[in-house]
Amino acid sequence: MDHAHDIIHPVEDSFARDVLAGLSADVKTLPSRWLYDERGSALFEEITRLDEYYLTRAETSILRERQNDIADFVESGAILIEYGAGAGVKTELVLAGLREPRGYVPIDIADTFLAETSKRIALRFPSLWVRPIERNFLDVFKVPFDESDGGRTGFFPGSTMGNLNASEAKTLLTQMGQHLGDDGRAIIGVDLQKNVGTLLRAYDDSAGVTAAFNLNLLERINAELGGDFRLEQFEHAARWNEIEKAVEMHLVSLCDQRVTICGRTFDFRTSETIHTESSRKYTAESFERLARSGGWRVAEAWQDADRLFGLFGLIRG
Numbered sequence: 001m002d003h004a005h006d007i008i009h010p011v012e013d014s015f016a017r018d019v020l021a022g023l024s025a026d027v028k029t030l031p032s033r034w035l036y037d038e039r040g041s042a043l044f045e046e047i048t049r050l051d052e053y054y055l056t057r058a059e060t061s062i063l064r065e066r067q068n069d070i071a072d073f074v075e076s077g078a079i080l081i082e083y084g085a086g087a088g089v090k091t092e093l094v095l096a097g098l099r100e101p102r103g104y105v106p107i108d109i110a111d112t113f114l115a116e117t118s119k120r121i122a123l124r125f126p127s128l129w130v131r132p133i134e135r136n137f138l139d140v141f142k143v144p145f146d147e148s149d150g151g152r153t154g155f156f157p158g159s160t161m162g163n164l165n166a167s168e169a170k171t172l173l174t175q176m177g178q179h180l181g182d183d184g185r186a187i188i189g190v191d192l193q194k195n196v197g198t199l200l201r202a203y204d205d206s207a208g209v210t211a212a213f214n215l216n217l218l219e220r221i222n223a224e225l226g227g228d229f230r231l232e233q234f235e236h237a238a239r240w241n242e243i244e245k246a247v248e249m250h251l252v253s254l255c256d257q258r259v260t261i262c263g264r265t266f267d268f269r270t271s272e273t274i275h276t277e278s279s280r281k282y283t284a285e286s287f288e289r290l291a292r293s294g295g296w297r298v299a300e301a302w303q304d305a306d307r308l309f310g311l312f313g314l315i316r317g
């Protein structure tokens with residue numbers, strides 16, 4: 001029987017642990033990876049189509065314009081391993097341009113789109129081996145291919161790298177090195193530093209989709225962990241952190257209140273926030289430093305016409 005797109009390695013249930021620890025800290029924080037349940041993933045796809053959210057348009061334009069350069073960079077017959085694959089829309093663009101790609105391994109902590117994305121891609125590229133992995137990509141794990149299967153290229157678009165702090169980014173880049181091997185290559189998309197107004201609008205759109213995406217995390221806690229958050233008593237905020245060069249998403253408490261989750265209580269003061277995501281913005285130099293910290297070197301740097309977004313081709317070393 002062909003199990004070509006059976007999902008391997010189910011995610012360990014660590015949501016409760018992360019929520020209880022994050023809300024017990026002096027500065028309340030929740031890891032952004034939990035934003036992507038079924039509704040969160042659908043809302044994120046809606047965000048990618050918003051006028052204010054230039055990131056997806058800019059990255060997609062690079063992938064289209066540089067399709068041949070990308071195919072030259074990735075050797076023929078390669079296996080593409082994608083970190084944080086989501087709906088895999090950009091993946092199809094890349095796979096369509098590659099020369100005889102052999103395999104595709106989408107990795108995502110959210111099972112929502114993983115099965116759908118894998119099926120769609122397997123149907124469109126019938127000769128491709130598709131092996132989805134449901135996993136936190138910061139965990140240590142193996143991918144189901146070895147050196148003898150041919151060249152491997154990592155693909156990490158969507159500026160998801162910017163959601164990781166320096167230590168997490170180093171962990172992931174190092175793990176990518178192990179997955180992809182000494183001859184491995186990686187293609188990583190990151191958002192570039194620009195005027196703060198443009199950045200903040202991308203994370204606080206006029207239609208309120210990003211606000212719904214952020215507040216959905218509280219709904220997820222209510223639904224999955226029996227929490228009693230009153231959503232109308234919190235509001236979404238996007239803030240620029242000049243030191244981190246990051247847009248931060250917060251959920252701001254609108255009053256003094258007490259919330260119960262899994263039988264534990266958490267007190268919020270008026271204006272106190274839960275920090276739910278940081279989206280770090282890079283220059284070519286700061287990204288190069290980050291890549292080096294994880295054992296990689298920038299071999300190719302591509303940008304869109306407006307120089308909003310950067311796509312980098314990395315080799316080991």
Ligand SMILES: C[S@@+](CC[C@H](N)C(=O)[O-])C[C@H]1O[C@@H](n2cnc3c(N)ncnc32)[C@H](O)[C@@H]1O
Nearest residue numbers: 033036084085086108109110135136137157158
């Ligand atoms: C910003 S979206 C990008 C989606 C898609 N790659 C794109 O470019 O539009 C981030 C994706 O990474 C996944 N993700 C975030 N943190 C993760 C983690 N620690 N481990 C695995 N997947 C993660 C999310 O579930 C989501 O699908």
